[in-house]
């Protein structure tokens with residue numbers, strides 16, 4: 001089915017002539033209150049004490065970080081808090097080269113999915129401390145904590161290369 | 177060990193905001209220019225109806241509208257509701273009425289705020305007049321709100 005062409009309207013002018021306003025600002029804003037939920041509230045409180053707290057599924061034994069109240073694979077409630085190490089392996093990454101509104105970091109910068117030691121779910125973090133073109137899968141990184149800790153993801157400023165040898169691809173192949 | 181405080185679910189404010197700029201087109205472009213000049217323009221269709229705010233096409237027939245014409249800055253409330261606690265984005269910071277207002281010379285009604293002070297002063301059929309902004313910038317907010325016109 002073809003769409004008929006839009007009819008051309010008459011030249012709509014007004015006497016005395018007005019200079020039409022061709023653009024208007026239409027900002028859209030929605031104000032939410034986000035509730036973190038039980039598990040993530042515990043996770044955020046642990047961050048304010050410098051710890052990373054995951055949650056283990058009693059059936060498949062996978063550890064979720066950020067923690068989940070249920071295992072999406074098994075459909076059962078997670079049952080156990082597990083401390084996860086603030087170091088891990090990069091499974092995939094992104095280099096941001098294009099400026100955008102609200103950007104605060106100097107370009108180019110790197111963000112990456114980091115599979116933390118002891119966790120089964122990669123978590124997205126800012127990576128600092130290396131030229132963007134040296135980022136790679138399997139690279140080992142460690143957390144740099146902020147000077148002031150709080151119940152927020154900002155408690156970790158970024159991850160930096162730890163200097164360890166790259167991880168064996170088999171160790172993270174399942175999580176790519 | 178969990179303390180009562182530790183079991184409490186954390187909450188935080190979260191604002192989702194987009195800074196859209198919308199192109200207006202020839203009809204609304206003139207409408208906003210009119211508001212800047214303290215005048216309200218409507219669109220006259222081939223069947224003679226006057227749409228305010230103006231549309232580019234007649235919603236009944238799909239035909240392009242024929243002309244822009246000036247309508248009055250006073251009008252009649254056709255229906256309304258009262259806002260006791262205005263949101264931050266509301267046109268007025270005190271309680272006000274949202275109303276559909278049919279301006280004199282128009283056949284359709286336009287949504288705008290009425291600064292009536294209390295819902296007892298609001299009524300379907302009441303007369304209102306536009307209050308224009310001291311510093312217009314080519315937007316619907318160039319009409320700050322409508323004021324009730326006291327019957328004389």
Ligand SMILES: [Zn+2]
Nearest residue numbers: 057060071074
């Ligand atoms: Zn499971």
